[in-house]
Amino acid sequence: MRPKAFDPDDIIDAAMKVFWQRGYSATSIQDLEEGTELGRSSIYNAFGSKHELYERSLRRYQELKAEKIAVLSGPGPVRERIRRLLMDVVDEELSEEKGLGCMTASAALELASHDPSIAAIVAQNLNDLESALYEALSRARETGEIAADRDIRALSRFILNTVQGMRVLSKGYLGHDRRQLLQDVVDVAIKVL
Amino acid sequence: MRPKAFDPDDIIDAAMKVFWQRGYSATSIQDLEEGTELGRSSIYNAFGSKHELYERSLRRYQELKAEKIAVLSGPGPVRERIRRLLMDVVDEELSEEKGLGCMTASAALELASHDPSIAAIVAQNLNDLESALYEALSRARETGEIAADRDIRALSRFILNTVQGMRVLSKGYLGHDRRQLLQDVVDVAIKVL
DNA sequence: ATGATTCTGTAACGTTCGTTACAAAACTCT
DNA sequence: AGAGTTTTGTAACGAACGTTACAGAATCAT
Numbered sequence: 001m002r003p004k005a006f007d008p009d010d011i012i013d014a015a016m017k018v019f020w021q022r023g024y025s026a027t028s029i030q031d032l033e034e035g036t037e038l039g040r041s042s043i044y045n046a047f048g049s050k051h052e053l054y055e056r057s058l059r060r061y062q063e064l065k066a067e068k069i070a071v072l073s074g075p076g077p078v079r080e081r082i083r084r085l086l087m088d089v090v091d092e093e094l095s096e097e098k099g100l101g102c103m104t105a106s107a108a109l110e111l112a113s114h115d116p117s118i119a120a121i122v123a124q125n126l127n128d129l130e131s132a133l134y135e136a137l138s139r140a141r142e143t144g145e146i147a148a149d150r151d152i153r154a155l156s157r158f159i160l161n162t163v164q165g166m167r168v169l170s171k172g173y174l175g176h177d178r179r180q181l182l183q184d185v186v187d188v189a190i191k192v193l
Numbered sequence: 194m195r196p197k198a199f200d201p202d203d204i205i206d207a208a209m210k211v212f213w214q215r216g217y218s219a220t221s222i223q224d225l226e227e228g229t230e231l232g233r234s235s236i237y238n239a240f241g242s243k244h245e246l247y248e249r250s251l252r253r254y255q256e257l258k259a260e261k262i263a264v265l266s267g268p269g270p271v272r273e274r275i276r277r278l279l280m281d282v283v284d285e286e287l288s289e290e291k292g293l294g295c296m297t298a299s300a301a302l303e304l305a306s307h308d309p310s311i312a313a314i315v316a317q318n319l320n321d322l323e324s325a326l327y328e329a330l331s332r333a334r335e336t337g338e339i340a341a342d343r344d345i346r347a348l349s350r351f352i353l354n355t356v357q358g359m360r361v362l363s364k365g366y367l368g369h370d371r372r373q374l375l376q377d378v379v380d381v382a383i384k385v386l
Numbered sequence: 387a388t389g390a391t392t393c394t395g396t397a398a399c400g401t402t403c404g405t406t407a408c409a410a411a412a413c414t415c416t
Numbered sequence: 417a418g419a420g421t422t423t424t425g426t427a428a429c430g431a432a433c434g435t436t437a438c439a440g441a442a443t444c445a446t
Contacts, residue, residue, distance in 0.1 A: 004392090004393070005393075005394080005442095022307075023218065023302075023303055025216065025218035025219045026218045026303075026307075028432075028433065028434085029433080029434060029435085030432085030433090038394090039394060039395055039396090040394095040395090040434090040435080040436095041393075041394050041395065041396090041436095042393070042394060042395090044434095044435070044436080045392085045393065045394080046393095049434080049435080050434065050435090099306045101302060101306070104365065105302060105361045105365070106302045106303070107365075108361050108364045108365035109216075109294060109298060109299045109302050109303070109360075109361065109364055110216055110219075110299070110302070110303060112364050112365055112367055113292045113294070113364060113367065114215075114219075119365075119367045119368065120368075122365045123365060123366055123367065123368065123369060125365075126362065126365050126366060151377070151380075151381075153377065154377035154378075154380060154381050155381060157362075157374055157377045157378055157381075158377065158378050158381035158382065160358075160362065161355060161358035161359060161361075161362055161378045161382075162354060162355070162358055163358070164357075164358040164361035164362055164365075165353075165354035165355055165356070165357040165358030165359075165361070166354060166358075167302075167361065168298045168301050168302065168357035168358070168360065168361060169319065169350075169353065169354055169357055171301045171302055171305050171306060172297065172298070172300075172301035172305055172312075172315045172316060172318075172319050172357075173316055173319060174305055174306065174312045174316065175312065175313075175316065176316060181350055184344070184346065184347035184350045184351065185347075185350055185351050185354045187344075187347060188344075188347050188348060188350075188351035188385055189351065189354075189385075191385060192381055192382075192384060192385045197422085197423070198412090198423075198424080221402075221403065221404085222403080222404060222405085223402085223403090231424095232423095232424060232425060232426090233404090233405080233406095233425090234406095234423075234424050234425065234426090235423070235424060235425090237404095237405070237406080238422085238423065238424080239423090242404080242405080243404065243405090
């Protein structure tokens, strides 16, 4: 048994970046060869197909996001934690060398309605954040930080919605003053909590 | 001079639906032939290229949206008008036969970062709604309906952001209870006004 | 070292892609 | 009616697509 000359996880990370940047349809096998520095044979041998590699990339994308989401279960006032999460999105959108945006959002719009297996991953990725928000807000309600009569589920969905909206606006308002725009959105959204 | 056997506007409407449903990359000329019931020759003769036809489709998409945006300049309390706008998005997302979503949002995520001419149209489409919101809120502030110290610009951007977020969540949460989800988002977002 | 097994590079597969060439058909105008 | 012009259908273009076949290289176990 000859061992692979690469670590599959590294390849998925590399492939993820390519898909992340270009989307699914617009990414060719050749793009993936260049991005992963692997031959087509190795790619197909290890991952089966472009589609399977994309699925794993989309799952991997969410794994990498876990640490950003982790801020929600950290210390400090919940409003501050959520604000930090939102500002993280702002910084991410503005600092990217190539404006990658959010891979989950892109997958949702490009593929979810035509591709059930992708739709399932997208829904799970979204739900990860929604659940983390729900958890954080729920604990904050128990401590009295959030009023007992607030609808925690609605609030977490609202914040999730705000994040995804920022993902669209950031890509859609290229060339404009996106920092101020997103800052405005964050400021208003936080106020509702 | 032989006249065209079709009305170009009708063709753009038909092409728009195809692009709207499938995105740019995943739409082939053959798809457009079928959707428009035209031969390739006529398509290329009339519109030059797939890309140009997409540009015109994306502009046309916004034209059709003008009437939905018009509710903002109608009568009644501004919160009610904005709520109606948001609920219109909910109904649109849920009632579509094929879950079309928002073409502007799709264009933003799929193309804007790699295609300046598309990015310009996307930005203009987004700005159309932002401006209409700003206008409505601005008038509401003059009448005292909205407190004088509110940041109208930030609020209009926030509502725009909410709309685009709903576009993503609606496509990303297929198979879930999207009606309740979007309703929750609308309820929370309106409260901020 | 040898055999068994797996990975990798090369080449090609058949399809589909967006686009163009061209001739015949169709219409307006004089 | 006939000249002039534009549209349309057919066919094909070269390029790129995702995928596969296959032989040789590389590594493990013995």
